[in-house]
Each structure stands twice: as C-alpha cells, then as structure tokens.
Amino acid sequence: MTRTESFPALLAEIRACRLCAAHLKDGPRPVVQASLSSRLLIVGQAPGRKVHSTGIPFNDASGDRLRAWLGMDRETFYDAQRIAIVPMGFCFPGSGRQGDLPPRPECAPTWHPRLLPRLKHVQLTLAIGQYAQAGILGERRGTSLTETMHHWREYLADGILPLPHPSPRNQAWLKRNPWFEAELLPVVRREVAQTLSTV
Known part of the structure; x- marks a missing residue:
C-alpha cells in the first residue's frame, strides 16, 4: 500500500x-x-456459485442462515458503512466432489495485509468456517472446527467470534452440536447488536 492510495482505489484494485x-x-x-x-x-470462506453470478456477498442460502443467526435484515447486512465482508478468497474457486473448492491460496496473503489494517474501526470479527478461522486465529485455533468453537470465550476476549459455516451442508454438524444455537448464538446476536449500536 502506498501512502497516497485511497481506500476506494484499493477496493477497485481488489x-x-x-x-x-x-x-x-x-x-x-x-x-x-x-x-x-x-x-x-x-x-x-469464498463466494459460492450464486454469489459469483450476482456479485453480492452471502446472497444465497448460506447468507440467509447467517443473517438469521445474527438476527439481521438484508438492509443492515449490506450496509458497508457498518459491516465489512472480506472472505479468505474473493472469487468463486469452483466446485469439487465435496462441494465448493477451498479458497485460492494466493488471495488472502495478497490482499488481506493491504485491506484489513485499513479497517481501524472494527470492534468485532466473525470468523466463519475453518478457512477463516485458520486465517484469523492462526495457531490459536483448535485442531478441529468443533474444538475451536468450544473455545469461543477465549477468542471473544480479543474481539473475535468463530462460527461454523452456515451452509446447508453443515446441517449434520449443527445437529451434533445443539449447544451452538442454545449457548453461543445468543452471545453472537448480543455482541453484534452492541457493535453496530456503538457510535
């Protein structure tokens, strides 16, 4: 990032x-x-096929579930003045046998160091899915998504909340871990509402 690079110019470059x-x-x-x-x-993680076709982040079934988790309507969700949506991979990586492919490995190392430090007013970060948790938490994350999720209190102390991916493919995980909706989602909604209400 150069000293003269404006934020709109950086977004345009991305x-x-x-x-x-x-x-x-x-x-x-x-x-x-x-x-x-x-x-x-x-x-x-990275945009899915529908998001790729529309250019709107989380404009799919995963986004519907995520907004329900957050207790948030679409108007609020897509208000960039309050909410930044920065995936580990900015482009749809394509589909494989088990669903979408992982985010391209070149993306986050290229753009996150230039973009994330500019977001100086961020008070809470939601790390959604294992790829985001690897990128945001690094070596602090658990050996599995479930272990990472169980340690959410430690991460919240640093302004980070891990979440499972809201994809319909994760329905089995949600059924095996009912504590997520019972215990963590009320905290997520409270923390998100408090973050967005801060003037």
Missing part, C-alpha cells in the same frame, strides 16, 4: 484482480464489501 484467473473455471469476479467506518468484520 475487484479488478486477475491473479488466479488461470485457475478459475468460471473466471474471476472478486466480491468484497468494506468501508473505512465498518465496525463489524465478517470473514468467510
């Missing part, structure tokens, strides 16, 4: 990125939402 074009069957279409005033940061 959205014009073609770094992984040779590896993306559906072509690049970086999806990101952020502003210098964002207070809540949502770090996800």
